[in-house]
Amino acid sequence: MSSARPAPHQPVADELIDLLSLERLEDNLFRGQSRDIGTKYVFGGQVLGQSLSAAQATVDPAAGRLAHSLHAYFLRAGDVNAPIVYDxxxxxxGGSFSVRRVTAIQHGKVIFFCAASFQALEDGATHQPPMPQVPPPEDVPELPPVPAHIMASLAPKVQRWLSRQGPFEFRHVHPRNELKPERLPPFQQIWFRLTQPVGDSDALHRALLAYVSDFQLLGTANFPHGISYYQPNVQMASLDHALWFHRPFRTDDWLLYSIDSPTAQNSRGLARGQIFDRQGQLVASVQQEGLIRVLPDADAARHVPAKD
Structure with a gap:
């Protein structure tokens, strides 16, 4: 059974893999644990990765079919202190494709559902856009730590988020100070990779990419407005998420996440991303719409539910 808490000194990447390794309750029924990483509710990437893990566990490995797309809706906020059941x-x-529908249930209510499609690798026509011209990850510095006096002034959840040693390393080509957000065009490029090597399982790397694809994405829609998720009167929540896998990849090698936000309106923002490997191959595409509300004050943000 997967545990929500890592063993002492367990590497954080191993902890994430453990989180994505679900307990099988029945042929088509699984249970995953939740983890508090500093977000108010269950991190959306956790539910995405666990739901894809559940779907993959029901596809016959002998068929050689890998996930090529996932389309999901977030219906309710998840409780970080409770497990999630995946049906x-x-x-x-079919002859070439398999389709799975996954429903995530917590406290007797559906919080999320998705459809995932699988296909064996085939030869066919190939094209893609060029990778953006950016410095290699070795030439992009890591973000400096938040100064102690500033950290002490932040809410406990924000402190936990900013001080965590996560399973992925991120290097922002054009960093933005989220604690003092300025108005910028709605795009960014970020190199990322898992902090330690893992095995060669394509299914595992797809589940890991589903998890990490929820980082950085929706926040890009905030750039033109000079707001940030860290501001206590800003309320954000993922509404849907679409992910397409185009080519094989490894999450323990550097990948470039190129993100832009074409529109925001009616308290919703749309963000889309392209993920390239170091060789310039487009390995995945992502789109997400999310709720972005700027409320009068922090007290209003606490009392207006993000989803109702």
Whole structure:
């Protein structure tokens, strides 16, 4: 059974892999633990990665089919202190494709559902856009730590988020100070990789990418407005998430996340991303719409539910 708490001195990447390794309750029923990483509710990437893990566990490995797309809706905020049950419907196993529908349940209510499609690798026509011209990750410095006096002034959840040693390393090509956000064009490029090597399982790397694809994405829609998730009167929540896997990749090698936000309106922002490997191959594409509310004050943000 997966545990929500890491063993003493357990590497954080191993902890994440453990989090994505679900307990099988029945043929199509799984249970995953939750982890508080400093977000107010369950991190959306956790539910994405766990739901894809559940779907993959019901696809016959002998068929050689890998996930090529995932389309998801976040319905309710998840409780970080409770496990999540994943119910998989084996919707279709055709001659070339398999489709699974996954429903995530917590406290007796559906909090999330998605559909995932699987296909064996095939030869066919190939094209893609060029990778953005950016410095290699070795030439991009890590973000400096938040000064202690500033950290002490932040809410406990924000402190936990900013001080965590996460399983992924991020290097921002054009860093933005989220604690003093300035108005910028709505795009960014970020190199990322898992902090330690893992095995060669394509299914594992896809689940890991589903997890990390939720980082940095929606925040790009805040750039033109000079606001940040860290501000106590700003309320943000993922509404949906789409992910396409194009080519094989490794999450323990550097990948470039190129993100832009084409529009925001009606308290919703849209963000889209392209993920390239170091060789310039486009390995995945992502899109997400999310709720972005700027409320009068922090007290209003605490009392207006993000999703109702």
């Amino acid at each position: 998989v419907d084996r919707t279709r196993d």
